[in-house]
Amino acid sequence: xxxxxxxxxxxxxxxxxxxxxxxxxxxxxxxxxxxxxxxxxxxxxxxxxxxxxxxxxxxxxxxxxxxxxxxxxxxxxxxxxxxxxxxxxxxxxxxxxxxxxxxxxxxxxxxxxxxxxxxxxxxxxxxxxxxxxxxxxxxxxxxxxxxxxxxx
Amino acid sequence: xxxxxxxxxxxxxxxxxxxxxxxxxxxxxxxxxxxxxxxxxxxxxxxxxxxxxxxxxxxxxxxxxxxxxxxxxxxxxxxxxxxxxxxxxxxxxxxxxxxxxxxxxxxxxxxxxxxxxxxxxxxxxxxxxxxxxxxxxxxxxxxxxxxxxxxx
DNA sequence: TCCTTATTGATATTGAATGTCAATATCAAC
DNA sequence: GTTGATATTGACATTCAATATCAATAAGGA
Ligand SMILES: [Mn+2]
Ligand SMILES: [Mn+2]
Ligand SMILES: [Zn+2]
Ligand SMILES: [Zn+2]
Numbered sequence: 001x002x003x004x005x006x007x008x009x010x011x012x013x014x015x016x017x018x019x020x021x022x023x024x025x026x027x028x029x030x031x032x033x034x035x036x037x038x039x040x041x042x043x044x045x046x047x048x049x050x051x052x053x054x055x056x057x058x059x060x061x062x063x064x065x066x067x068x069x070x071x072x073x074x075x076x077x078x079x080x081x082x083x084x085x086x087x088x089x090x091x092x093x094x095x096x097x098x099x100x101x102x103x104x105x106x107x108x109x110x111x112x113x114x115x116x117x118x119x120x121x122x123x124x125x126x127x128x129x130x131x132x133x134x135x136x137x138x139x140x141x142x143x144x145x146x147x148x149x150x151x152x
Numbered sequence: 153x154x155x156x157x158x159x160x161x162x163x164x165x166x167x168x169x170x171x172x173x174x175x176x177x178x179x180x181x182x183x184x185x186x187x188x189x190x191x192x193x194x195x196x197x198x199x200x201x202x203x204x205x206x207x208x209x210x211x212x213x214x215x216x217x218x219x220x221x222x223x224x225x226x227x228x229x230x231x232x233x234x235x236x237x238x239x240x241x242x243x244x245x246x247x248x249x250x251x252x253x254x255x256x257x258x259x260x261x262x263x264x265x266x267x268x269x270x271x272x273x274x275x276x277x278x279x280x281x282x283x284x285x286x287x288x289x290x291x292x293x294x295x296x297x298x299x300x301x302x303x304x
Numbered sequence: 305t306c307c308t309t310a311t312t313g314a315t316a317t318t319g320a321a322t323g324t325c326a327a328t329a330t331c332a333a334c
Numbered sequence: 335g336t337t338g339a340t341a342t343t344g345a346c347a348t349t350c351a352a353t354a355t356c357a358a359t360a361a362g363g364a
Contacts (some may be wrong), residue, residue: 085237099280099282123289132254
């Protein structure tokens with residue numbers, strides 16, 4: 001019963017970084033933890049602030065460099081949301097799309113196969129050969145909907 | 153036959169700016185012309201360079217300020233495409249979505265009603281109340297497809 | 305034409321993102 | 335456990351788009 005294979009997402013990421021030839025350091029580990037466990041997209045500065053709560057020495061460059069590597073390994077991707085164009089959020093294994101709460105930012109993925117089917121046809125009508133798409137939904141999560149109601 | 157009511161988009165925009173209490177100046181007119189006639193989203197710097205071809209004195213700030221007003225009147229909106237997050241493109245009258253050529257940037261709008269119908273359902277499945285969406289297609293326009301073929 | 309005031313562009317400033325580099329830490333090899 | 339090549343770090347400097355300031359100018363209603 002000592003086997004405690006929690007298999008956290010950040011633990012998986014550590015392995016993958018390692019396998020890719022990157023070293024696991026204290027600052028890097030702190031960044032992984034925060035990004036992997038976040039339920040919403042974070043800006044580099046948000047990550048920076050959160051990391052420094054427990055690791056005051058870490059520099060902002062380290063945040064950018066770690067994000068770079070996570071992106072390279074397709075573990076996180078950039079998300080455009082509201083004013084922010086540089087937020088980063090964990091990737092799903094396959095190609096999926098985000099549904100983001102406009103109030104708290106908490107995000108979920110969905111595949112959206114039902115709508116993707118129609119993208120080629122839409123393109124054809126306009127004389128374009130569709131090669132990619134960008135779909136993102138915004139809304140209110142259950143938690144935020146609850147809070148809103150209790151104010152009415 | 154002297155009536156030459158061309159009713160250019162930029163002319164319409166001038167009227168609307170005027171009606172909104174803004175003044176029509178030479179720099180501003182030059183910006184309107186370029187933005188209104190562009191078949192693809194432009195960055196502030198691209199607009200700046202194009203404007204200065206004929207109006208060397210115009211400053212970059214003026215570009216930003218004019219974009220600000222066009223945006224306020226819902227005549228243009230920001231487009232995120234490739235690395236660029238600040239490009240601006242003319243708006244359609246109603247809510248529509250962009251289909252952008254990945255090679256030359258030329259863009260078309262489509263309504264996408266057939267897919268929008270399904271967004272609420274997608275949200276419900278995940279416990280979200282969908283209030284907005286962001287859909288953008290990328291592909292190759294006819295012209296760019298032609299060029300590509302001739303290389304094969 | 306006059307006059308209020310919106311607009312302009314030169315100038316300065318901000319701040320996120322990136323480049324540089326000596327000191328340091330990692331981790332594979334021993 | 336020790337060693338050593340080198341990946342990583344953070345302080346520091348730099349870049350550059352975006353924003354702020356402000357006196358001079360120009361728009362356009364009266
Ligand atoms: Mn998709
Ligand atoms: Mn829509
Ligand atoms: Zn929420
Ligand atoms: Zn094209």
